Amino acid sequence: MGLVNIDNKDVKLIMVGGKGGVGKTTCASGIALKLARDGRKVLIITSDPAPSLSDIFEKEIGDTEKRIHDSCELYGLEVSSDIVLKRWKERFGPEIYEVVSSFANVDYDFVEYIGTAPGIEEEYMLSFIMELVEGGSYDVVVWDTAPAGHTLRLLKLPQLFLSHMEAATKFYMNIYGYIEKVKDTVRLKESKKTLLQIIAGWEALSERIVEFIRDGRSVKYLIVTIPEALGVKMTNRVIGELEQNHLTVENLVINNVVEEADCEFHRQRKAMQERYIEELSKTYGNKNLTILYLAPHEIKGVEKIAGIAGALFV
Ligand SMILES: Nc1ncnc2c1ncn2[C@@H]1O[C@H](COP(=O)(O)OP(=O)(O)O)[C@@H](O)[C@H]1O
C-alpha cells in the first residue's frame, strides 16, 4: 500500500502538507529522490521558514536552485521570503510604478513601500511556484510547504493578492479622482496599456493561479500526519478545507508508526496509534493511506532518504 498517482508522468507539482514536525520534509525528500532516480529532473522546494533540506540532504542548499546529488537530476531550493519578494518586485514593480506615477508624483521607492505590506511575499509564493513549474526547467517540482495553517491560507492567497494590488492602485486612483472618467482611455507611457488592461492582467493572473492549483491531473496534494489526537484533528481540518476548495487529496501518509513493540512502553504506544490509524482509515476510506514506520535512526543523507522512498513507493 504505497503512494498512488504521484509518479505519473502528467504530474508537474506535488504539494506536501501537514502539521509541523510530522515528517513533511522527510516525505517530500523521499518522493523527490525517487522521481529523480526514475530519470526525471526534479526540484524540491521548501518554503518552511525553518528549512531543513540542507540538514536532511547533508548539503548546503540555500536560496538559489542547487544540484543536490551527482547521480541523479535532483535540485533543491530553500526559498526565503526575501527572494520571493524580489521576484514580486521584478514582476510587478514596473507596472505598479507606471500606474501610480501617471497620477502622482512618486519615485520608484513607492514600489518598495508597497512590497512591505504584510503577506505580499506569501501571496506571491503560489505565483512563484507556478512560474517554476511552467518555466519547464524541471519535469516535476516537489513543494515541501510550511505547516498546516499556511496551507489553508494558501488557498485564499490568489484572491488576497488581487485585492492587495487593486487596493494599492485604487487608493491613488481615488486621490486623483478623475481616474474613473479616464481609466479606459488613458494609455500609460511605457506599456501603452490602459490602466484597466493592467488591472485585468492582474485579475487574469490570479484566476490562472486558482486554475493551476485545481488541476488535479498535474497537481497532487499529499498530507502527512501522525497517529495522535492532534495529528488527526489537524488532518481533518486541512483535508476538509482543501476539499471545500475543490482540491483533492489522494494520498495520506501516516508517519512515525511503531512497527514492533517489544516493551511495555511501545506496546502502549502502538495500541494508542492503532486507534488513530483505525479512525483515519474509517474517515478516509476513499483515500490511499500509506504507513511509514518510525525508524530507529535519524533520517539524514541520501541513502536514508532512499529508504523512506522505498517505504513510500512499495
Ligand atoms: N519515519 C521516521 N522515522 C524516524 N524519524 C523520522 C521519521 N519521519 C520523520 N522523522 C524525523 O522527525 C523529525 C521531523 O521530521 P520533518 O520531516 O523535518 O518534519 P516537518 O518537515 O513536517 O516539520 C526529523 O528529525 C526527521 O528526521
Ligand SMILES: [Mg+2]
Ligand atoms: Mg519541514
